[in-house]
Amino acid sequence: MTEKSKIGSYKAVAEPFHVDFNGRLTMGVLGNHILNSAGFHATERGFGIASLNENNYTWVLSRLAIELEDMPYQYEEFTIETWVENVYRLFTDRNFAIVNKDGKKIGYARSVWAMIDLETRKPADLFSLHGGSIDEYICDEPCPIEKPSRIKVASKECADKIKAKYSDIDVNGHVNSIRYIEHILDLFPMELYKEKRIKRFEMAYVAESYFGDELSFFMDEVSPNEYNIEVKKNGEETVCRSKILFQ
């Protein structure tokens, strides 16, 4: 297998209801395209969710970090490239490049996934998948952005509180990974998005939340351009953490 053939490439377009007031694709929608690409790439190679489910396993997204110089504008085409960087026993690193309409790489993303047993919800051994053949797809394509960091939030003051509603819930009955991104972006005032753009966005998914759960948002302003956010459910358990770097 050539290195090139290990890379999946998926086209998309910045649809009018998927851009923000600046006309730029929202981070939530980009996240959706990135996760879709991961799904397409895995499915085409025989280790997608559907074939995993047959054997009682599924993929769980643990970390996501996206770093961008630019964001596609309304109606512009763009491409997501994706490949597997590493396979460990309990995790796999999958990377992405975001390519604009002119073929220029305008950003990259890194993600970390675990495979879990659907019954026990415990992590499963990735080398047992396909008799270990997943590591045939490891590709040395560069991904020149930093790995997802460890995010800590000290604030005890709740910045916002919402209830998980119908539109938040996916087919597994969980608040979906993209909705967290949207709710986190909604913490910030319009003025900030007028003056600055998101340079880097990180998510660490820790636990699931469900319909009716009260999600509370805690935020540390680490510096004028850097925010750490923690989402808790029902006042206690951490659901996810996020870091946003503006520029």
Add this chain to the structure above:
Amino acid sequence: MTEKSKIGSYKAVAEPFHVDFNGRLTMGVLGNHILNSAGFHATERGFGIASLNENNYTWVLSRLAIELEDMPYQYEEFTIETWVENVYRLFTDRNFAIVNKDGKKIGYARSVWAMIDLETRKPADLFSLHGGSIDEYICDEPCPIEKPSRIKVASKECADKIKAKYSDIDVNGHVNSIRYIEHILDLFPMELYKEKRIKRFEMAYVAESYFGDELSFFMDEVSPNEYNIEVKKNGEETVCRSKILFQ
């Protein structure tokens, strides 16, 4: 021009983050695909938003009614067909068929659009567009669902209240048409969506709302399966009305 060539046909797939907990495409996402198809069809025929904007006009969606026997399931492909039914001086009727993966028509939609002058925000004469050539595209394809109805809401009791946030706002600075659908669907409890599905969904767009506006939702239960909803901004002005028929 043959009747067939007047119909635009656009493929889509029910992506995993676009389905609800039943695994069915959400009405908001279907609405997005429907409105995208309208945009593609108009653009291909030279009366899309971009060419209208050059002459200082734009399309405004006034009514939308969707009626369905079934909804695409996660990962299923589906097709939206769209055509122009009528052109009046100040409105045009555009219809849609929703075709499932097996080529079966599982639903239809009707929409009503006005063209407005971007400066005055007043309706413009559709026959002046392209020298009246828009009526060349009128097509007699059947659309066997009722036209959008007049929706009235009597309730003075607020069912929910939200603030319009960053993720709600489109490139025009307005809360986007799809977000209203999602917020309206979020008024209903999970139990209802477990037992019933939406057979018909209507929207009447009346006025724009903006970032920071307080949106309040008023609801009449017309019958156990029929709800009329009105969205007001800042406690006064009607923004939109909706009717939902469950089955």
